Amino acid sequence: METKVSHDIVEKWLKAWSLSRKLPLPVRYKSGFKVEVGEERQKIRYVFSELNHDFIELSKQIDKPWTYLKVCASPDEVKNTVSGKWIIQPPGYMMSCFGPMKNSDTNLCEGYRIEYEKYNSTTVIKIIAENGELASIGRIVLVDDLAVYDRIVTEEKHQRKGLATFLMRELEKIALSKGITNNFLVATEQGKRLYESMGWELYSNYTSIVIPGI
Known part of the structure; x- marks a missing residue:
């Protein structure tokens, strides 16, 4: 039986996502949430924890481009309930790790150093190469009893050196220092494999749709 989201x-x-990106906090919209993103190619996002009447009705009302509807459901489920004006985006995966991550004994590859930055309940960790290049970066936001990991990126030329695993462990230490062991993120197809290797599990499929502009 599938666990209800x-x-x-x-x-x-979503609150953590907004804090990480320095955006207005989400507000309730019927059974979901709304964030004023304000970007040229993402003006507003609506997020729903289930594929329901509110989501479907909103998909019928919106005609303007670059408003995103996001829902905890599979792409196929969404495709079967919305009109062809909506374009399904690459799949996302809500993932959780309720407890310590695996791969605890990781060391930073030689020739790299770490830097920290803080804002809006967010801690940013950067891994910097010897030549000063940004090699890897990630953020953690603590919201109540939940640690949310956001925008974990390793530049292509610095991949396959264990930097992302090390980065995740360093971010986890921040959560553990506050007594938080509930970890959460939304992964891409590529990132999903890394997180699974560290003990994360799929919490829910996460599908985004948009009406693209010209």
Whole structure:
């Protein structure tokens, strides 16, 4: 039996997402949430914890481009309920790790150093190469009892050196220092494999749709 997605966890994750990106906090919209993103190619995002009447009705009302609808459901489920004006985006995966991560004994590859930055309940960790290049970066946002990991990126020329694994462990230490062991993120197809190797599990499929502009 599929576990029902927690509306509370989705709300905390979206709040963390907004804090990480220095955006207005989400507001409730019917059974979901709305964030004023304000970017040229993502003006607003609506997020729903389930594929329901509110999501479907909103998909019928919106005609303007670059408003995203996002829902905890599979791409096929969404495709079967919305009109052809909507374009399904690459799949996302809500993932959780409720407890310590695996791969605890990781060391930073020689020739790299780490830097920290803080803002809006967010801690940024950067891994810097010897030549000063940014090799890897990630953020963690603590919202109540949930640690949300956001925008974990390793530059292509610095991949396959264990930097992302080391980065995740360093971010986890921040959560553990506050007594938080509930970890959450939304992964791409590529990132999903890394997180699974560290003990993360799929929490829910996460599908985004948009009407693209010209």
